Amino acid sequence: MRKIVVLGSTGSIGVQTLDVVRRHPDELQVVGLAVNTRVDEMLRQACEFGVRHVAVGDARLAEDARYANLTAGEWLQDAGAGCGAAGAAVRNAAFPDATLGFGPEAVTALCRLEEADVVVNALVGAAGLRASYETLRAGKVLALANKESLVVGGDLIMPLSAQVDEQRRAAGVAPAHGPAGALMPIDSEHGAIYQCLIGESEREVSRLWVTASGGPFRGRTRDELRDITPAQALAHPTWNMGAKITIDSSTLMNKGLEVIEAHHLFAMPYDKISVVVQPQSAIHSMVEFSDGSVKAHLGTTDMRIPIQYALSYPLRWDAPVEPLDFTKLGTLEFAAPDEETFRCLPLARHAGTVGGTLPCAMNAANEVAVAAFLAEECPYLGIAETVEAVMDAHERAGVQRVEGLEQLEAVDAWARAEARRVIAARR
Numbered sequence: 001m002r003k004i005v006v007l008g009s010t011g012s013i014g015v016q017t018l019d020v021v022r023r024h025p026d027e028l029q030v031v032g033l034a035v036n037t038r039v040d041e042m043l044r045q046a047c048e049f050g051v052r053h054v055a056v057g058d059a060r061l062a063e064d065a066r067y068a069n070l071t072a073g074e075w076l077q078d079a080g081a082g083c084g085a086a087g088a089a090v091r092n093a094a095f096p097d098a099t100l101g102f103g104p105e106a107v108t109a110l111c112r113l114e115e116a117d118v119v120v121n122a123l124v125g126a127a128g129l130r131a132s133y134e135t136l137r138a139g140k141v142l143a144l145a146n147k148e149s150l151v152v153g154g155d156l157i158m159p160l161s162a163q164v165d166e167q168r169r170a171a172g173v174a175p176a177h178g179p180a181g182a183l184m185p186i187d188s189e190h191g192a193i194y195q196c197l198i199g200e201s202e203r204e205v206s207r208l209w210v211t212a213s214g215g216p217f218r219g220r221t222r223d224e225l226r227d228i229t230p231a232q233a234l235a236h237p238t239w240n241m242g243a244k245i246t247i248d249s250s251t252l253m254n255k256g257l258e259v260i261e262a263h264h265l266f267a268m269p270y271d272k273i274s275v276v277v278q279p280q281s282a283i284h285s286m287v288e289f290s291d292g293s294v295k296a297h298l299g300t301t302d303m304r305i306p307i308q309y310a311l312s313y314p315l316r317w318d319a320p321v322e323p324l325d326f327t328k329l330g331t332l333e334f335a336a337p338d339e340e341t342f343r344c345l346p347l348a349r350h351a352g353t354v355g356g357t358l359p360c361a362m363n364a365a366n367e368v369a370v371a372a373f374l375a376e377e378c379p380y381l382g383i384a385e386t387v388e389a390v391m392d393a394h395e396r397a398g399v400q401r402v403e404g405l406e407q408l409e410a411v412d413a414w415a416r417a418e419a420r421r422v423i424a425a426r427r
Contacts, residue, residue: 004116117140152412166180204289211276241303299323
């Protein structure tokens with residue numbers, strides 16, 4: 001039985017993770033849940049799965065009258081009375097160790113729960129970096145869906161991951177063959193590459209092919225993108241994801257972030273990581289070897305498959321969805337990404353190649369620009385323009401070598417302020 005903490009439990013990845021738990025109750029137990037603001041929904045999840053430790057990232061909600069009296073451990077609701085914030089509560093006598101915390105530290109505290117084996121980090125944005133860091137510092141397995149942990153802090157996270165891998169080998173809990181499993185990517189592309197590399201020599205890998213759907217605007221020109229609305233950008237053709245990652249997919253920033261992630265996860269130089277558009281999203285990524293052979297990972301477009309593999313590794317449990325029917329797949333298309341139109345992809349690759357604190361500045365600027373676009377305060381093409389302006393300013397000021405979380409948090413704060421200034425100046 002693997003005991004897991006789910007950070008971001010009410011988001012797309014979190015909800016699908018809990019569905020995997022429902023399908024494998026003999027293999028998985030949820031011991032901790034965290035959200036940013038959606039408290040009632042998290043409490044319903046806690047009721048269903050009998051979770052005793054929960055946290056809310058938004059510290060302001062500690063003053064909310066609806067939750068002020070729940071910190072005494074009365075938040076586990078009687079299943080027959082419903083699982084909302086109101087209703088009959090299970091008293092402290094039944095759950096004397098139940099905890100409900102507020103603020104970022106309460107979220108990261110769940111990463112250190114003694115009983116937890118695996119932390120699923122599905123937090124959105126740069127806020128997930130500290131949680132990833134604390135998970136590995138505590139010697140836990142990190143099932144990572146938070147891209148920014150590696151994009152912003154890969155120079156810190158990967159050495160910690162290597163240390164936990166060694167601890168797992170020394171303790172005899174690592175698989176006999178393949179990676180030790182301290183960091184498991186919850187991502188269709190990186191999960192695919194991870195599996196394609198098992199049993200292979202890194203020296204014989206000549207290229208990683210990261211696939212992209214192309215998003216909803218594949219084939220459009222820059223002129224056709226000038227008046228794009230948030231509703232149009234949120235209509236992804238193949239994947240069901242949260243708002244921020246869906247916008248990133250439409251701009252190809254998501255693919256740029258994945259290139260940086262692949263560099264860190266697989267110790268692969270940037271000139272050996274390529275992006276190819278595969279609109280059917282049936283091929284999740286590929287690995288090319290020195291003899292010209294290529295391994296491709298194919299499967300149904302459902303995130304529960306990579307989520308389950310990250311939790312079951314090195315085993316494979318029964319499929320959580322209907323397997324791909326190749327007789328109905330039809331054609332497979334491939335094309336080069338249009339980097340002239342979708343500027344976020346080359347910007348991300350440049351940030352990764354330069355390294356240091358530039359990816360941090362890039363990521364923070366993108367988060368601010370995407371939020372402004374969704375709020376209709378920034379045009380669609382303004383997302384890439386804002387990112388480029390902030391990156392240019394950071395390079396002029398001097399990119400720093402990554403040394404610690406506090407340094408990255410300072411760069412993040414500066415980049416956000418600079419992005420807001422750029423957006424305001426253009427309005």
